Amino acid sequence: MEAFVSNYLSILGSSALLTVLFFCLEGARPAESGQPFAKWLRNVAYLPFILAWILALQLVITPAAAALLRVTGGGLLPRFIGAPRTLVGEVLFFLGFALTWDVWQYWVHRWQHTSPLLWRTHALHHAESALNATAQARHHPTNYVLFAVLYTPMLLVFGGLGPHPVGAFVLFRVWGFVNHANLRVGFGRATRLIAGPQWHRIHHSTRKEHADRNFAAYFPFIDAVFGTYYEPKADEYPPTGATVERMAVRVGFEPTLPFRVKRFSRPS
Ligand SMILES: [Zn+2]
Ligand SMILES: [Zn+2]
Known part of the structure; x- marks a missing residue:
């Protein structure tokens, strides 16, 4: 229990620091000015709950993953190559x-x-109509359950191996803030190489030409390989949110959300 609390406090603390840092950066060069403060605050208020959920989920996932690895021989990479030295x-x-x-x-x-x-x-x-860094944790609890269950193939490849804690921090904490930041910052020639605020904003766009584009979290060229890449023009910072076609009802933070969204149709 003590480990859970200290882990929770450290994740909550680093998230709070990143939230403040990105709030300042976004104020200096926003992609969209005049975002309602109440929306920002609502995402911030949701953060302690969703972080607690993620950690609680790990209490179940960790022993389940260990049991699976015991049965399957510890993962392909640790068995044949080992940890980097x-x-x-x-x-x-x-x-x-x-x-x-x-x-x-x-x-x-x-x-x-x-x-x-x-x-x-x-x-x-996707229901966030004022996209900013706080949207990085604006995920429904079932999103994390889905990702945990579908993580099995990754587990069978990597076993217990993961990136260095600094690298893991950049990948799994910092980059979510970067991608969702309300920043007028394009990566120019590196757009196809590394995901950033302008590129991921296209993924959240309400415009038809941007629908179902730019799914990658770090490497946009993955979208290029699989045919979903959209390169934003130099000054392209579209409005964000989910189109009416995709939302049958108003979407809030309610736990019952997955049972209330009745239908969606692909934008034509
Ligand atoms: Zn999406
Ligand atoms: Zn997103």
Whole structure:
């Protein structure tokens, strides 16, 4: 219990610091000015609950994953290659892990958009009409259950191996803030290489030409490979939210949300 509380406080603390940092950055160069403060506050108020949920879920996932690895022999990579031992090995492992994770995440995410049932786990995230860094944790609890269950193939490849804690922090804490930041910042020639605020904003756009585009979390070229890549024009910062076609009812933070979103149709 003590470990749970200290883990929770450290994750909550780092998230709070990042929230404040990005709030200041967004104020300096916003993609969209005049976002309602109440919406920002609502996402911030949701943060302690969703972080507690993620950690509680891990209490179930960790022993289940350990049991699965015992049965299957510990994962392919640890069995045949082992953990990286040099700095170069660590960097290569980090890149390999990030790329594999993003390809896997791409397909789970894309499935959430194409399946009416799975869309219900993702609708809350897209219902944000004033996109900013606080949306990084604006996910329904069922979204994390889905990702945990579908993580099994990744587990069988990587076993207990994961990136260095610094790399994991960048991938799983910082980059969500970067992607959702309300920042007028494009990555220019690196747009196809690394995901950022302008590129992910297209994914949240209400415009038809942007629908079901840019699913990757870190590497936009994954979308290019699978035919869903959209390169924003230099000054393209569209309005965000979910189109009426996708939302049958108003979407809030209610736990019953997945059971209330009745239907959605793909925008033509
Ligand atoms: Zn999405
Ligand atoms: Zn997003």
